[in-house]
Amino acid sequence: MTQLNTYRGGPNERGHFGIYGGRFVAETLMPLILDVEKAYAAAKDDPEFIKDFRYHMTYYVGRPSALYYAKRLSEELGGAKIYFKREELNHTGAHKINNCIGQILLARRMGKTRIIAETGAGQHGVATATVCALFNLPCTIYMGEVDIERQKPNVFRMRLLGAEVKPVTSGSRTLKDAMNEALRDWVSNVSDTYYLIGTAAGPHPYPMMVRDFQAIIGEETRAQMLEAEGRLPDSLVACIGGGSNAIGLFYPFLDEPSVALIGVEAAGLGLETATKHAASMAGGAPGVLHGNRTYLLQDADGQILEGHSISAGLDYPGVGPEHAWLHDLGRVRYESATDDEALDAFKLCARTEGILPALEPSHALAYIIRAAGALPKDHLMVLGLSGRGDKDIFTVADALGTRI
Amino acid sequence: MSTEGRIPRRFAALKAEGRAALVTFLTAGDPDAATSLALLRGLPAAGADLIEIGMPFTDPMADGPAIQAASLRALAAGMSLAGTLELVRGFRAGDDATPVILMGYYNPIYRYGVARFLTDAKAAGVDGLIVVDLPPEEDEELCLPALAAGISFIRLATPTTDDARLPAVLRHTSGFVYYVSITGITGTGAASDQAISEAVTRLRRHTDLPVAVGFGITSPERAAAVAKVADAAVVGSAIVSRLAKGLNAEGKATAGLIEDVHHFVRALAAGVRGARG
Numbered sequence: 174m175t176q177l178n179t180y181r182g183g184p185n186e187r188g189h190f191g192i193y194g195g196r197f198v199a200e201t202l203m204p205l206i207l208d209v210e211k212a213y214a215a216a217k218d219d220p221e222f223i224k225d226f227r228y229h230m231t232y233y234v235g236r237p238s239a240l241y242y243a244k245r246l247s248e249e250l251g252g253a254k255i256y257f258k259r260e261e262l263n264h265t266g267a268h269k270i271n272n273c274i275g276q277i278l279l280a281r282r283m284g285k286t287r288i289i290a291e292t293g294a295g296q297h298g299v300a301t302a303t304v305c306a307l308f309n310l311p312c313t314i315y316m317g318e319v320d321i322e323r324q325k326p327n328v329f330r331m332r333l334l335g336a337e338v339k340p341v342t343s344g345s346r347t348l349k350d351a352m353n354e355a356l357r358d359w360v361s362n363v364s365d366t367y368y369l370i371g372t373a374a375g376p377h378p379y380p381m382m383v384r385d386f387q388a389i390i391g392e393e394t395r396a397q398m399l400e401a402e403g404r405l406p407d408s409l410v411a412c413i414g415g416g417s418n419a420i421g422l423f424y425p426f427l428d429e430p431s432v433a434l435i436g437v438e439a440a441g442l443g444l445e446t447a448t449k450h451a452a453s454m455a456g457g458a459p460g461v462l463h464g465n466r467t468y469l470l471q472d473a474d475g476q477i478l479e480g481h482s483i484s485a486g487l488d489y490p491g492v493g494p495e496h497a498w499l500h501d502l503g504r505v506r507y508e509s510a511t512d513d514e515a516l517d518a519f520k521l522c523a524r525t526e527g528i529l530p531a532l533e534p535s536h537a538l539a540y541i542i543r544a545a546g547a548l549p550k551d552h553l554m555v556l557g558l559s560g561r562g563d564k565d566i567f568t569v570a571d572a573l574g575t576r577i
Numbered sequence: 578m579s580t581e582g583r584i585p586r587r588f589a590a591l592k593a594e595g596r597a598a599l600v601t602f603l604t605a606g607d608p609d610a611a612t613s614l615a616l617l618r619g620l621p622a623a624g625a626d627l628i629e630i631g632m633p634f635t636d637p638m639a640d641g642p643a644i645q646a647a648s649l650r651a652l653a654a655g656m657s658l659a660g661t662l663e664l665v666r667g668f669r670a671g672d673d674a675t676p677v678i679l680m681g682y683y684n685p686i687y688r689y690g691v692a693r694f695l696t697d698a699k700a701a702g703v704d705g706l707i708v709v710d711l712p713p714e715e716d717e718e719l720c721l722p723a724l725a726a727g728i729s730f731i732r733l734a735t736p737t738t739d740d741a742r743l744p745a746v747l748r749h750t751s752g753f754v755y756y757v758s759i760t761g762i763t764g765t766g767a768a769s770d771q772a773i774s775e776a777v778t779r780l781r782r783h784t785d786l787p788v789a790v791g792f793g794i795t796s797p798e799r800a801a802a803v804a805k806v807a808d809a810a811v812v813g814s815a816i817v818s819r820l821a822k823g824l825n826a827e828g829k830a831t832a833g834l835i836e837d838v839h840h841f842v843r844a845l846a847a848g849v850r851g852a853r854g
């Protein structure tokens with residue numbers, strides 16, 4: 174592992190995390206991205222902006238989210254003491270809302286009057302539609318046709334909230350194509366539109382900005398664990414789609430060498446299948462897509478491959494650039510879990526804790542199920558429980574061969 | 578202006594003739610490698626002065642439906658970056674004068690390896706590159722190495738590129754400047770004659786390079802209107818759409834496809850050549 178004085182120093186002023194990150198966008202968008210960067214730099218140090226963000230976190234999102242000791246699960250696994258950081262209790266049911274509040278406040282400061290976003294599982298789409306309703310801004314959500322089919326409840330929710338959901342029929346009709354389509358919309362509507370990216374990826378400053386808004390997860394976890402146990406946790410485990418909930422949980426701990434950080438990618442039908450997984454670090458290579466350099470699932474010719482995962486929120490063929498950097502540095506360990514392991518974790522969590530986790534964090538839980546038993550009883554382990562599983566019950570029923 | 582290299586030579590010759598250039602775009606390997614080579618070979622005779630060849634990519638973020646579909650057709654038929662360079666070699670075997678510019682996205686080049694790509698592209702007879710997702714902020718990636726290898730790096734300037742930013746955009750641009758006349762993706766909308774004329778005038782205040790204008794040129798009349806004020810008119814989606822009309826239900830080329838595309842290019846060329854007459 175490469176030793177740095179600080180792992181919290183990224184990105185540099187050009188948006189680079191080591192060789193990753195950057196601003197790989199068409200010239201039409203470049204001035205807009207520079208505007209977002211400038212506006213965010215001013216906002217993040219403005220006490221008014223911070224106050225507004227905190228206000229909405231407390232009274233609208235319902236923060237802080239609980240840090241809950243999962244006693245029965247811990248006993249069942251017979252090792253580490255497992256805590257859940259319960260982002261699934263947030264308004265709209267996932268961590269995505271933290272970022273959406275931050276960005277919508279920024280968009281308003283910038284005088285933007287129209288919001289666009291991409292969504293995979295629909296959680297980010299729902300969170301975006303929610304804040305757009307709250308602030309009375311029109312919003313268009315791009316969603317792949319395939320995902321619309323798998324996440325019907327969220328599509329209906331977005332429409333109830335007043336959003337226009339535009340089905341994306343190009344390419345593989347999933348999250349990466351939704352992001353392409355959102356970028357095409359932005360290129361065509363530069364003057365009034367703000368692109369509210371849903372994960373810690375995309376061109377600079379998005380990976381940094383989304384991380385900063387999500388870092389509230391780790392900041393609370395730190396304080397809550399100190400209060401509960403009088404010390405820092407020993408390990409943190411979170412699932413990796415684009416990587417926003419994971420970087421939000423990890424970031425405040427990056428410079429705590431005693432805290433092990435584990436990101437869990439989606440191994441789909443297995444890493445050995447080459448194209449039936451979504452583990453871009455375990456099975457991909459560095460490349461450039463959607464404005465940043467990062468690990469990507471791609472073929473030898475640099476064509477992007479479609480990821481596969483049972484969870485629509487993880488089957489993105491890339492990952493945020495800060496994770497790519499932390500991976501190469503060795504500061505965060507990246508593991509993976511298959512569809513089947515995630516399903517088993519989903520069922521176990523429901524049965525032992527009375528909580529239906531989303532399929533995304535079920536992957537992180539699957540890693541914990543593999544690892545916890547071998548750890549001592551005083552090992553404090555935190556699961557980033559990024560979202561609730563209500564949206565996934567149709568998918569789970571399908572996978573279990575049950576009709577509902 | 579230097580007259581070394583095919584691009585400057587071509588623009589110098591056209592200037593002497595007193596007319597603008599017609600720049601045509603086709604995606605490499607669309608709908609298959611053999612048809613694509615035949616299409617490219619016939620372009621100069623049909624009146625194309627410079628040739629842009631799209632490097633197919635799965636995720637063409639700045640392209641509209643016509644060029645997206647062309648990219649996917651080419652990939653489905655097995656085209657790759659190596660195959661694209663092979664096409665350029667095939668074209669060069671019969672034409673050593675017409676400038677060839679490769680246009681596309683960075684990832685396939687990055688994956689191929691920048692140094693190896695530049696060596697192979699130069700050897701194949703490539704004169705210039707347009708890489709949509711490499712703004713001046715990322716010049717060390719490919720722009721500077723390309724210039725060092727003797728390949729022009731042609732930058733896009735857009736309506737959002739204001740006067741403060743233009744010098745940065747133009748700094749390492751060579752060959753010509755490509756003005757994207759709309760804020761939008763390829764094949765969707767068109768700018769007014771007045772807006773184009775003002776933009777060309779603005780660019781000329783900042784550079785001596787030839788100014789090409791593209792996006793939204795769909796007919797010989799539109800090509801003529803642009804050729805009145807700019808040094809080149811670029812036509813892409815309209816040609817690609819014309820090609821698509823010649824495909825059967827399975828996406829295969831029908832008998833008249835090649836001739837029909839060349840026929841359309843001849844009409845565009847007539848428009849460009851008559852523009853200032």
Ligand SMILES: Cc1ncc(COP(=O)(O)O)c(C=O)c1O
Pocket residue numbers: 267268293294295296297371372373412413414415416417418419485486487531533534559560561
């Ligand atoms: C509940 C939940 N967790 C995790 C993710 C993955 O995103 P990220 O890796 O950005 O946290 C999603 C995405 O939709 C999600 O809905």
